[in-house]
Amino acid sequence: MDLRHATTARLRLDAVVPADLDEHHALLSDPGAWEHLPSGRHTSRERTAAGIGAPVRHWTADGLGSWSARLRGDVGDLPAGRFVGTGGCARRQGTRWWNLSYRFTPPAWGHGLAGELVTAALDAARAVAPERPAVACLLEHDTASRRRAERAGPTLVRRGPDAGNPDPAAVRLVPAGRPLDDDLLAAVTALA
Template structure:
């Protein structure tokens, strides 16, 4: 199954398992105050923090065969414009696949988050149907809420996510 998720091509994007060389791109994206506006911990503060985050994601791939992707545009390979996809997580005591997406501001408004999320949902439905997919979204993150609803997800309930009341979306 690993190979099914490892490298996915959509109409405009290449979604690929993260790799060691992504550390600077992780820091650039997660260290940006604009892209981290809804992050509980705020912007990432160091390359070391990026390395630790990337190590978690690499661990997901090695232990589970699924994890967040590095996202590149097909017409500009080798340049990460975002990170996202699915990773196993426990929410309210239940094993789920958490759907997440974060893109560089230059990619905002392009529909890339919807394209990534649609591919992730289709793969999960086909290859991991027994594991529920959820999206945990900060209540003020209107762009992410629009992506989830565009994909046919619905608000299930409000949960406490790292001390923040957050919206939990599930496929309809």
Template sequence: MTQAFELMTTERLRLRAVRSSDVDAVFALHGDPETNRYTVSGAMRSLEAARTQLAVWLEDWSRTGIGYWVVERRDAPGAVVGFGGLRYKVLEGQQVLNLAYRLAPHAWGAGYATELARAALALAREHLPAIPVVAVIHPENAPSLRVATRLGMRLDRRIDYEGVPNCLYVAD
């Protein structure tokens, strides 16, 4: 299964497993207040925090064979435009695959989030069909809500996530 998830290309994107050398890209994206407007903890404040986050994602890949990807445009290899994909999570006592997509502001509005999320959903349906795929989205994050809707995900309910009300979308 690992190989199916480690590297994937879509029409415009190259999606690859994170690696330890991605720490600066993690910090650049997650340290930007604009990309973290709807994140409970806000923007990442240090390179050390980026290392800690990246270590979690690397452990996901090592332990489960899936995790978040680095998102690059195929026509600009090496230039990171975001992170996203699937990772295992326990949510309200249930094992799920959390679908995430976070892109740099210069990549917003190009359909990349939908493209990467569609690829992640296809892999989940093919390789892990018994595990629910969910997206936890802040109710004011209209672009992310539109992506989930465009993917055919449905609003299941509102949940308290890290002390903040969020929408829980589920893939059918």
């Protein structure tokens, strides 16, 4: 099964490729897209270009990775064909779970588009390797992302400090599609 190209009701999802650099850099360098983690903002095209390499490797290694999300039709003031975000499920090197991630442009917020991508990503992960749990790592103060993950089905398996975050008060939430054994939870927590 080739999931490099998929659709939802309103999104066309295509595997991230190097030609997506300009759109991804516009998103990942936008301070508005990083309001809950300002330190994550990309300040150089080189950082974005290096980051695009990971999804390309994920698709090759596992048959699943991040998509570039574009509108199939007009949504509010956003025209058909517009790039609105990125996300999906991918297995980081050396791990045994799917990491669910997503980021959308601020003009696309509030339309339910991230929910469509999250549902498609979780369905794809179950189709490719159902034995791997899907896990998200969210910041507690990002209530919109937390609600989005909760609506998709994963339940909270960990709440604790966010190691490596420049904000020492940051709290990391880890929802997962199913309970995690102690070893797996410890591995997820080490990378969260």
